[in-house]
Amino acid sequence: MRAYGFSEVGGPERECFFDLPVPEPGPGELLVRVRAAGVNPGDWRLREGTYGVAGPAVLGREVAGTVIALGDGVTGFSVGDEVFGGCPGMVGGWAxxxxxxxxxxxxxxxGVAPEAAAVLPxxxxxxxxxxxxxxxPAGATLLVNGAGGGVGIPVVQLARARGISVVGVASPAKHELLAGFGATPVAYGDGVLERVRAAAPDGVDAVFDLAGGAALRTVAELVExxxxxxxxxxxxxxxxxxxxxVVRDRSTAVLAELARLVLAGELDPLVKQVRPLDEAGAALAEVERGHAAGKIVLVP
Structure with missing residues (x-):
């Protein structure tokens, strides 16, 4: 099969296509024919060596597809089922x-398209x-630091669905989008504390940071x-x-709940680009530069 990943740790020049044998599903695993695969910042971080994987490896941590084989001990799924989920190990979803x-x-x-489901996990x-x-609780105020990114957009939507007020720190280019999802956007940079306090005069009850560094150190002052x-x-x-x-709950129950919220209109996966697998390198470069507005999906 054809797949896209990296030959060894490094920059984009280490990315390449592979011709690989079809993987065998191990115990507790499913083999799927990929219909769509998500692109995330974690993909370029994996290539750079952040997670300790030396390569070669196939990129892609989430897919939607059709079940074609079951590993030992798997129950609740059958060949032919349409599913979405997370990929383990070295053979990722860009394949x-x-x-x-x-x-x-x-x-x-x-009612949830493969392209939408693929970006949920x-x-x-x-x-x-x-x-x-x-x-x-409902009525609380959450500050999302870096609200315009891949995790920020869904957390704004999910928080608003729970009745939580959201102040979103983001670049001005993302303010209209955030406001459309019910957040109060404020700009990064000097004076951010004053802008947040003006937007939430009663204070914030929690901070969820997606920026790190000095930006995190600054907004941490807002929560005792x-x-x-x-x-x-x-x-x-x-x-x-x-x-x-965040301690992840990588479970079927969480994914089923996210799909329910998409069906209910409470969560827009915000898929903005659907590109062929041939364009995997260009898609990852766009995410790595931080220029992607919404999610990018690859389709084999």
């Missing part, structure tokens, strides 16, 4: 066929788990209870500041 973890795979409802799943972790400070962008700094990172 004609891919392995997914059965416990992090759900049936795809007919990573970014929307992280947003869902962060909100469950914070446990904010540091158990309500989460970051997926800068885990060491979050810990230094008394906060923590």
């Amino acid at each position: 004609e066929q891919a392995v997914v973890t059965a416990s992090f795979t759900a049936h795809r409802p007919a 990573v970014a929307a799943g992280t947003a869902h788990d962060a909100l469950n972790d914070l446990g904010l 209870d540091r158990t309500k400070l989460l970051s997926v962008a800068d885990k060491p700094l979050a810990a230094e500041l008394g906060g923590r990172t």
Whole structure:
């Protein structure tokens, strides 16, 4: 089968197409014929060596597809089922066929397109788990630092669906989009604390950081209870500041709930580009530059 990944750790020049044997699903896994695969910042970070994978490896951590084989011990799925889920190991989803973890795979409802389902496990799943972790009640105020990105957009939508007010720190180019999803957008940079306080005069109850670095250090001042400070962008700094990172719940139940929210119109996966697998390199470059507005999906 044809697949796209990287030969060894490094920059984009290490990316390449592979001709590989079709993977065998192991215990607790499914083999799917890929219909769509999501593109995420984690893909270029994997290539750069952030997660300790030396390569060669196939990129892509989330897919939607059709089940073509079951690994040992798998129940609840059958050959021919339309599913979406997360990929384990070194053979990712940017391929004609891919392995997914059965416990992090759900049936795809007919009303959710493969391209929409394929982008739910990573970014929307992280947003869902962060909100469950914070446990904010309706009427609370959440500050999302880096609200215009792949995780920020779904967390704004999911928070608003729970009756939580959202202040979103983002570049001005993303403000109209955030406002359309019900957030109060404010700009990055000098004076951000004053702008947030003006937008939320009663204060914020939690901070979810997707930017890291100095931007995280600045907005951390806004929340006294540091158990309500989460970051997926800068885990060491979050810990230094008394906060923590998101513990993922990679389960079928979470994916089924996200699909339900899409069907209910409470979550827009915001797929803005659907590109052929041939354009995987260009798609990843766009995400790596931070220029992607909404999600990019690859279709074999």
